[in-house]
Amino acid sequence: MEALELMEVLGERTNGDCYLGVVGPVRVGKSTFIRRFMEAVVLKHISDPEEKKRATDELPQAGSGKTITTTEPKFVPANAVTLKIKEDLDVKIRLIDCVGYIIDESIGYLEDGKMRLVKTPWFNDPIPFDEAAHIGTKKVIEEHSTIGIVVTSDGTIGDFDRQKYIKAEEDIVNSLKEIGKPFVIVLNTKTPGATQSQQLATELEEKYDCPVMLIDVENMQEKEGLELLNKALLEFPITSVALSLPTWVSNLDDSHYIKSSINQTLEQSMTEASKVKDVEKIIPTMLTNEYLSDAKVTNVDLGSGIVTITLDVKEDLYDKVLKELVGCEITDKSELIKVLSDFVKAKKEYDLLGNAIKMAEATGYGFASTSSQSMKIDKPEAFKTNNRYGIRVKANAPTYHIIKVNTTTSFEPILGSKEQSDFFLKYLTDAYDKGIDEMLECEMFGQKLKDVIQGGIVGKLSGLPEPVKLKLQQIIKTISNKGKGNLIAFVF
Structure with a gap:
């Protein structure tokens, strides 16, 4: 991806805040990385001359030898620079230079034989150098960064060999893994093309299970900086x-x-x-x-x-699914058309009553009216009320009322002896404990229990006398037509 395209994607992923927390052991080139990253990737895309000058002036300077130069965390630049990516997207970019983890033989962390005290943005009073490194790394990554950059070395960039960095490097990576933010390791080297350096990068990727980029930080180019950001994007979680x-x-x-x-x-x-x-x-x-x-x-x-x-x-x-849905084997097109025709007819009927059934399920009562084609319209007529006249158009249409009623039934067979009763009770109880469906599948006198119970409910419904059915219909009709403003009495 091109630079601005990559910045756009980063902005979307980080809600417009691309803050890189740069951590690592001391004397590995963290400040150099920040300076070169800003020069190669960021500064050229700052359109405001004043903001560009401010950002340039605030770039950190790197030291040499074994002396520690970064003794307190710094935000570079102090105020994040804003890149206008497109009309509705601004991306703020800032890097944070952390106090490095101490390594053996480094100079500058002791004062009069004791741990040097340094200032941090998080405490009013100075704290020991080693605490500033550990606390600062945690706070920078957790609270101030969207991406972590761990800078370490293969031992070719300064006065320390590779072994001196390993313990601090391991502690930092483990800390970042606990925090859970996406991060990338930069292996700073003077020999990026050397087989030994490339093998070390591969080993670190396997060891830490995270991307490792082999970069000559002092000579880092835009292409390497963009590749670094792209690898960081791949470390974000799948949403x-x-x-x-x-x-x-x-x-x-x-x-x-x-x-x-x-x-x-x-x-x-x-x-x-x-x-x-x-x-x-x-x-x-x-x-x-x-x-x-x-x-x-x-x-x-x-x-x-x-x-x-x-x-x-x-x-x-x-x-297979088609057969399961329609309930029969579809062997040819004519069979399919026949089944579809039946389903269309059934769907029309359900469309008429479907909402009423849902209403009854939710509230206990539902209703549905038919289309205008089913209405019977009387001839318009005039009428007089007091000294005023009007016209009347009467309509009659079938309506459907669905009432949800909980019907109770029971199955109470006489079994004979107590032993027989206990046997069937245990048989049903054991099935009940496994689940209602299990119990309903139990066989009783040649029938499944669910068929016996269902038959009891159907028997009660079909046994409702015809006069009572007509009376119920009349009740609903009267209530619907007379409205709620009238006193209605029903006598059975």
Whole structure:
């Protein structure tokens, strides 16, 4: 990606705040990294001359030898510079230069044989140098940074060999892993092309499970700075995974066993891939799903962290699901048309009563009216009331009223002896403890319990006398037509 394009993506991912916390052992080139990163990547894109001059003047200067030069954390520049990426997106950029972790043989952290006291933005009083390094690193990464940069060395840049950096380097990386912010390691070297340095970078990537860039920091170019930011983007977490499925699968209910199975497999795969860089690790787990024939990552939006995975299902699933949905085998086009015609007819009937059923389910009562084609309209007529005249148009239309009623039934067989009763009681109780569905499947006298209970409910409903049914209809009709403002009495 080009510089501004990458800045735009970073701005989207960090809500416009691209703050780089630069941490590491002392004498590894942290200040040099900040100066070169600003010069190579940031300054050229600052359009305001005054802001550009201010940022340039505040760049840190690097020291040499074994003497520590950064003795207190600094924000570079003190106020973040703002890059106008596009009309609706500004990106603020600032780097934070941390006090380095002490290494053996470094000079400048002792004063009169005791740990030197240094100032920090977080405490009113000076604190010991080593505490400033540890506390500062934690606070800078946790509270002031969106991305961490760990600068370390292969031993070719100064007066310390590689071994002197290892302990401090390990402590810093472990601290950043605990904090959980995305970070990248910069391995500062004078010999980026050397086999030994490249092997060390590979070893550190495996050791710390994070990206390591081998850079000659003193001569860092824009290309390397942008690659560093791009690697940092891949360290951000995946925010969500969007599944692109065949349309017919997408239209299945979320509770359908195929979609449910795919979602469960996705949840399992996410344990392998929490960061954007690990997105390809999702695919092998997805392909273990019994319903999938192919899976591939088709888009990674680095600005939002949303990953799109396109899935294909096995070819025979369509016919299988179609058969399950319609309840019969579809052998040819004529059979399909016949089934669809029946479903269209059923859908029209449900469209008439569907909302009424939902209302009854929610409140106990629901109603539905028919279309205007079902209305009977009387001829308009004039009428007189007192000394005024009007016209009347009467209409009569069928309406449907659905009332939810809890009907009670019981199954009370006489079994004979107490032993027989105890046997069947235990049989049903054991099934009940496993679940209601388990108990309803139990066989009693050649019938499943669910059929016996359902028969009892149907028997009560079908046994309602015809005069009572007519009376109930009359009650609803009277209430509907007379309205709530009248006193209505019903006598059974």
